[in-house]
Amino acid sequence: MADSDFYQPPSRARLSIIPIASTLIASAATALPLIVSVPAVPPLGLMMALAWRLRRPEMWAAWIALPLGLADDLLGGAALGSAMTLWTIVFLGIDAADSRPLWRDYWLDWWIAAGAILFCCINQWTFAVFTGGGGAFWPILPQIAFAIILFPAMARLCAVLDTWRLSR
Amino acid sequence: MAPPRHRDRGFSRRIQYGLFFGYVGAAAGIVAGLALVLIARFDPLAFQGIRGLAIDLTAPLSGAGRGVVRGATEVGSDFGGYFGAIDENRRLKAELKDLRRGIIAGHVAAMENVRLKRLLHVIEPSAQPVTVARIVGSDLSGARRYATLGAGRADGVRAGMPVRGPDGLIGRIAETGSHAARVLLVTDGGSSVPLRVARTGQPALGEGHGDGTIELHATALGGQPFRRGDVAVTSGVGGVYPAGVPVAVVTSVSGELASARPLADPTNLDFAAVLPEAIVVPPPPPPTGRHN
Numbered sequence: 001m002a003d004s005d006f007y008q009p010p011s012r013a014r015l016s017i018i019p020i021a022s023t024l025i026a027s028a029a030t031a032l033p034l035i036v037s038v039p040a041v042p043p044l045g046l047m048m049a050l051a052w053r054l055r056r057p058e059m060w061a062a063w064i065a066l067p068l069g070l071a072d073d074l075l076g077g078a079a080l081g082s083a084m085t086l087w088t089i090v091f092l093g094i095d096a097a098d099s100r101p102l103w104r105d106y107w108l109d110w111w112i113a114a115g116a117i118l119f120c121c122i123n124q125w126t127f128a129v130f131t132g133g134g135g136a137f138w139p140i141l142p143q144i145a146f147a148i149i150l151f152p153a154m155a156r157l158c159a160v161l162d163t164w165r166l167s168r
Numbered sequence: 169m170a171p172p173r174h175r176d177r178g179f180s181r182r183i184q185y186g187l188f189f190g191y192v193g194a195a196a197g198i199v200a201g202l203a204l205v206l207i208a209r210f211d212p213l214a215f216q217g218i219r220g221l222a223i224d225l226t227a228p229l230s231g232a233g234r235g236v237v238r239g240a241t242e243v244g245s246d247f248g249g250y251f252g253a254i255d256e257n258r259r260l261k262a263e264l265k266d267l268r269r270g271i272i273a274g275h276v277a278a279m280e281n282v283r284l285k286r287l288l289h290v291i292e293p294s295a296q297p298v299t300v301a302r303i304v305g306s307d308l309s310g311a312r313r314y315a316t317l318g319a320g321r322a323d324g325v326r327a328g329m330p331v332r333g334p335d336g337l338i339g340r341i342a343e344t345g346s347h348a349a350r351v352l353l354v355t356d357g358g359s360s361v362p363l364r365v366a367r368t369g370q371p372a373l374g375e376g377h378g379d380g381t382i383e384l385h386a387t388a389l390g391g392q393p394f395r396r397g398d399v400a401v402t403s404g405v406g407g408v409y410p411a412g413v414p415v416a417v418v419t420s421v422s423g424e425l426a427s428a429r430p431l432a433d434p435t436n437l438d439f440a441a442v443l444p445e446a447i448v449v450p451p452p453p454p455p456t457g458r459h460n
Contacts, residue, residue, distance in 0.1 A: 028226060030307055030310065061186075061187075061190040061193075061194075062190055062191060062194040063190055063193040063194045063197060065194070065197075066193075066194065066197035066200075066201070069201070074218065074219060074222035075222055075225075075226055076307055076310045077223075077307045077310055077312060077314045077350055078307075078310045078311070078312065079205055079208035079209075080204045080205075080207075080208055080214075080215055080219070081200070081201035081202065081203070081204025081205045081207075081208065082201070082205055082208075084197065084200075084201040084204070085197075085201030085202055085205065088194050088197050088198050088201065089198060091194070092191070092194055092195075095191075124310070124311050125311045127205055127311075128310070128311035128312050128357075129311075129357065130205065130209055131205065131208045131209045131212070132209065132212065132358045133311070133312045133313075133352070133356050133357050133358030133359075133378075135311075135313070135355070135356060135357030135376055135377050135378010135379060136357075136377055136378045136379045138379065139378060139379045140311060
């Protein structure tokens, strides 16, 4: 069907750029003109990356988390290498989960995302404390809860973007 | 839905190698990432160039919409202000009367202070600001408490300089881009400011708590160092922050610790002045060799 007069596949650039660009924009959303005294906004970049990874398992190799995480560190001002390390570990973990013959559905994907968000947020905090900053632990708990509750909405947004990506 | 089978190796050598090197790359990347975190711990100013570039890129994004957000916040508090306006009016009038008396006493004290200082030949370091700029945003989801300032190296801003707002101390420059800089707020866990309680002159150390408050530690023993409502100002000890900048007001006391709220409300910052780092004169080197 690729060479039909009616259907022309979208360009390769479009196919690969939209997921990466949307993740970067989600990471940069922490630069919104708000000033908060506790980390209140969920880690949108991580959620977007997870949504793409769970929706299109074949699209990205595990190493894609390295540059995406590095960009997230740079845009958000975290210690360089923290999101880079954590996201890659998460992506490798999801690869391991994919190789298990589990029945995958919406709920399991949500559980996987919840585990990943929990892991990343707690360890981001650990890294922040390790590099000489951060502070109390409790402010990140509502942030984690928000992120987990909002994940299906992010997956939905990702699905809309995916449909648009595949249309011409 | 059955699990996705995309990571099946199949019989193609090319796909097998591709997968294998993908995993090797990811594992190497994790090691490299951990190394970067270690570097960040021991040399917080590493990679200034690329980090500064990222700040420069995101600052205009934040700056554009800041006015709108601030406007919305103010409308909210204006509405709230209508309720209880009479009570507030009465309270404020009483407070004003008290303050007038205080101001007169203050003027007298200031005059006396100037006279005594002239007598003692105390030289005050001038705290002419390096630059005044807008606070454009902050890190919303990270574990560190940073704000972004709309001035950078091109305006003379350097890492380490203290930053104050109209109400009090905001923090210290953590890293700079060429036209924007990141400010480590006093509420961040990595910030500690030498303070003095304005009422008693007792020295204290203010450490950020990461949840919007500052924890005050009394550095001198004995007595009741803090009282609710005490204002803490910078003491100038250590030579980073200039002396006498108000920092926080004590909200609760437990023994020799107190929890304080920063006077420069981080959610409502607009303009900030970057001050030069107070100069520390290094102690003279110990004499070497024998002098007979």
